[in-house]
Amino acid sequence: MDEKHTSIEVGRAALTIAITKNRMDEQKVKDELKAEGIRATAVDFGGEFISSIMKIVERSVVAAQRQGLVSNTHVGAGAVAGACHEALEQLKVKALGFNVGGKIGIARFDEHLCVAIFMGVGVLNLNELCVGMAHRSLDKVE
Numbered sequence: 001m002d003e004k005h006t007s008i009e010v011g012r013a014a015l016t017i018a019i020t021k022n023r024m025d026e027q028k029v030k031d032e033l034k035a036e037g038i039r040a041t042a043v044d045f046g047g048e049f050i051s052s053i054m055k056i057v058e059r060s061v062v063a064a065q066r067q068g069l070v071s072n073t074h075v076g077a078g079a080v081a082g083a084c085h086e087a088l089e090q091l092k093v094k095a096l097g098f099n100v101g102g103k104i105g106i107a108r109f110d111e112h113l114c115v116a117i118f119m120g121v122g123v124l125n126l127n128e129l130c131v132g133m134a135h136r137s138l139d140k141v142e
Helices: 007-018 023-035 049-066 074-095
Strands: 039-048 099-109 112-123 126-137
Touching: 007 023, 007 039, 007 099, 007 112, 007 126, 023 039, 039 049, 049 074, 049 099, 049 112, 074 099, 074 112, 074 126
Parallel strands: none
Antiparallel strands: 039 099, 099 112, 112 126
């Protein structure tokens, strides 16, 4: 594949997989992105925001490593964890003190790694929606 994808396109891919409704849609998006040379995965999460932060970061790292988006090293884990943490920082004002639930999308093309978090913030049946996204650069062989 000689086409180059920019960080914006990789971010769009991460968000696209993060907003899928179910595993079937997720797999379809994954296959479409793979045809474009972009590797992607997603993972669900939920719970009280503050107590869920560490689990959200951990799930992101594990999913990215299991799906081969990054290597099983501190460099790969650090890139995913850093991007995930940055995306969570963008959401904390809305989410502090509330229950949250949603999906994390992770996409990778060459040196571009993007994490997108799509989540609902809820009290009773009143939900707010929010999206956080971040980018990290990694060596192509990482």
